[in-house]
Amino acid sequence: MFNSLIGLISATEEESRIILQNLKKIMAEDLRLPAYEGRIGNNNVVHIISGIGKTNASHAATLLTEKFLPRLIINFGIGGAYPSSGLRIGDIAVADKEVYGDEGLWLKDGFHTTDVLGIPFFKKGRKKYFNEFPLDKDIEKKAMKAIPPHLLPKAFGIKGGWRNYQIKIKSGTFVTVSTSTGTNKRAKELEKRFSAICENMEGASVAHVCAMHGVPMLEIRGISNIVENRDKSKWDIKSAAENCQKVILEILKSNHL
Secondary structure, three states, X not given: OOOOOEEEEXXXXXXXXXXXXXXXXXXXXXXOOOEEEEEEOOEEEEEEEOOXXXXXXXXXXXXXXXXXXXXXXXXXXXEEEOHHHOOOOOOEEEEEEEEEOOOOEEEOOEEEOHHHOOOOOEEEOOEEEOOEEEOOHHHHHHHHHOOOHHHOOOEEEEOOEEEEOOOOEEEEEEEEOOOOOOOHHXXXXXXXXXXXXXXXXXXXXXXXXXXXXXXXXXXXXXEEEEOOOOOHHHOOHHHHHHHHHHHHHHHHHHOOO
């Protein structure tokens, strides 16, 4: 095990293949999840593939924090962009806040977040965490600055041909859901309720565990689809995953974190 390392979490191997080329598998039965270690730039790294969803991601984050004592956890992978975010397929989204999108209370007038219940998910000093988990702003800014312009080309191959535009990187609120959104109506509801740019299935649970352990978290996702009426023929998971991993590698090699 490494001291003062950076922990990485992705949900699937498909979201991790480029990163894994730099690492070696950890042969430890007690981990119960695929885990890899190595060095990227000047950073010692342990990467766990969690599986999809909140419970799997929470499990991976807990393993990382308790067994490897990371100074930072980076959660990365693909995500869907909400319609008004200005993001397109292949773009990069960076979280400044993670939000549980499903947890709460349903009343006659609709959905309410958990603060209506008055019982926080987690309390640290006077700070109460309900649905929202703010992420470290300094780390977010350092990560944004570490991405060189040449990494975001003006044209790149994507499903359906070539797109001639500068790949965009944007920070904002992420929403973590148990039920992935597959309708325009639901997408607009979540986007408006949380002023969000990106949807995923793991991030808030990783942010939750990180807050409990006092470990800062960075979350970066490549946009694989627009959150709308579900049509997977429009998605490009491969390009989203590759773009995201290239960004992660550049950030780690820059030694800005």
